[in-house]
Amino acid sequence: MPVLFLFATVLAVVVFFLPAGPDGSTAWTGLNFIYSPDMSRLGEPGVWLASAGQIFFTLSVGMGSLQAYASYLSTKDDIVLNGVATAATNETAEVVLGGSIAIPAAVVFFGVTGVMAVAQSGSFNLGFATMPVVFQQLPAGQLLGAFWLGLLVLAGLTSSVAMLTPILAFFREEFGVPRERAAVAMGVVTFVFGLMHIMWLEHGFLDEWDYWAGTFGLVVLAVIETVLFMWVFGPANAWRSIHQGADITLPAIFKFVMTFVTPIYLLVILCWWGVTDAWPLLRMERVSEEAAPYVLLSRGVMVLFAITFVVLIRMAWKRNGYDDRAGFAEVGAGRAGISEVSR
């Protein structure tokens, strides 16, 4: 973690001292671009969905990683303070460091119009395609490029471990698959499907996953988690669980926010998006004829994964004799699970 921050700080300092680009743009032009939002875009549901998906993705909400981390805690651990520290550190990395590197550097070399064109050509082009070009034009560019890609690899690896841990735990705990065998199987599946994303990157294969799984899917799962935690588990139980072992108390307004504002806000975004954006996206109206087969295949693989996991969960449910009418029970000690479903 400190190494990641060190890499990013060095890069941010280098970017701030870059000489002006061909059109006179500097890093400050890039910062001005980032911090001068176009308020008219707030009228588009896709912007709200993207921002909700972005914050859920970076905080690992709605993908099982937090449950994996939580399983290592005891009821004595302070999840309020640790949660605030984690979210704040993440925002420092994104807003202060991230916001001072990729876009300001790209603006210096390509100008604001060029950067917007690159960003619109694909979600990942700015980071993966533009930055190496940027580094080629810097003094000690190869070294700085290695720093940057090293940063991305480290961040990607640690996130992958967190994201795959719940699936590994699922196979181990529900089907008794040994850890090594489950890890190898997941590694093979990840490698094979990862290759598809790399080979067909320019055809939008990865962008489809980023949109439907990494944005839309996360918002849907976040709504389900919020409703389960605050409505099914109950606001009083949820509030008590959050503060078990905590030194600081969250302001009471957050109980109201979590119970009403968050689920209603997310449902409104989803309904608004469903009315205005869903149909053209599903019909692939903005997809070129050449990219259409890859986009369809990408969506097909996602649906296949979703169906497979629903079937596996149902199998585990039956195999282990869970009673879905038994409700939730608070765990008194030991693992900090908030919902031990009675067997």
Added chain:
Amino acid sequence: MTTGAIVFMALSWTFVLGLTIWSFWRVLQKQRKLNARD
């Protein structure tokens, strides 16, 4: 940079850096208390 952009940037940086420093200070304070108790 425009004044609006500078203000927006200063506010966001102050908020996230302030929250990070405060939360880490609390985490370290708690750790120190736990160590002293042990």
